Amino acid sequence: MFTILFDHASELFSGLGYTLGASFIALIGSLVLGTLFALMEIGQHKWVRVIGRAYVEVVRNIPLLVITMGFYVIVPMFIVQVDGFTAGTIGLTIYTSAFIAETIRSGIQSVSSGQMEGARSVGLTYYQAMFHIIFPQAIKIVIPPLGNQFINLVKNSSILAFVAGFDLMYQGKIIANSTFNTFDTYLAVGLLYLIVTMPLSYLMRFLEKKWKTA
């Protein structure tokens, strides 16, 4: 395993870079999109709720590979040219956003309804109450499940390997094929994924503890 790590360090670390890049972009993107759709799901107007609900249900029930291939194959045929990295990252963002929307929605709804009523009674508007009172409490509640989604996101970024997105898994496949040492290569790849996901896991745990006492 160590010979693979050293002999192919440049490919593996360039792959790790693409994986980190795609994960970072998708993490920010899916958090923004997910929050937006969570707010739509509990929105005040019926048609806003319907749109939010429909998006979440459709997206989270389609496999990630199908969404990604859609962007890699169908979008370039009819709309605009996107390369593998872009298609993979967009697919990853959209797919994860549905799960994050559900996570955040359940967090918001688990905040006692008295909080909203209290906030409204002292004169805050719905949106002021949502952003200043409900949302900060909800975020603390959803930190652990959100952490799960982030870790899944990093691991799911291996989808890029199927659309030639130059990520860690893609490089791993190429190294496995050129060295014929499948086992050690994937062991090295697994270890590099761990290097990314373990700190993320600990970071989420740290935030969970810190905000619980606050």
Place this chain on the structure above:
Amino acid sequence: MQKWKKWLALAATMLVALALSGCGQNAASRDALAHAKQTDTLVWGVKADTRLFGLMNVKTGKIEGFDIDMAKALTKQVLGKKGKAQLVQVTSDTRVPMLKGGNVDAVIATMTITPDREKVLDFTDSYFNAGQSLLVAKGSKIKSVKDLTADTKVIGVQGSNSVDNIKKAAPQTTVLQLSDYAQAFTALKSHQGDALTTDNGILYGMSQQDSNYVVVGGTFTKEPYGIALNKGQTALQQALNKALKTLRANGTYEKLVNKWFGDIPGFDIKEVE
């Protein structure tokens, strides 16, 4: 105390992983020919995504192609009339690990005999002489491998030696590697690359499927296909080589080549035999 236990658990996990990496050898080391004779079955790794060589017929659910017919004919030669050829789907990506792991006895899947592969596998004599070429959309500016520059992208398939060859023949160009030929052709159609490169036989199959794409520039490598076996399967290797000679002598081979490649425009049968 708690912390100490955590680190110990982590260290133990890593040790297990390292220990596992040491034991790569397993069931694959048994004599494949003797086992095949016992069960009257030879397990073949074949392609199911490659027109002309091995393609899944969606209507019948059966894999059809030149490699498949060869596998069946060879099985009959090696095991007698009762012999059955069991077909297992492989891709360029999975064929070596599956052979090494003992999932299949032999791989007949458009596989070129290369020195690198011979280090880890054994091959029979060549049964088909292909050569690498390019497939492009009709009217493309790319006429041969010389037109591949830093501004072009070439699509290849993971685990095929054509990706190594193209890096040598056109070092400037970007190579995108997809996991199988069906996906690679789809990527070409959605303009992810300017050309698709692999062996001419496979490319002619794609061109036959969609006439908007043509093979250009002739061949720029020689790709003798062999049947791949795990290292040390000498008995099976000899039996298959003998069977290949018989098939060539009794006309079966020529009949099969004609059946699959006889009426493909631009393809020279004399070159491949």
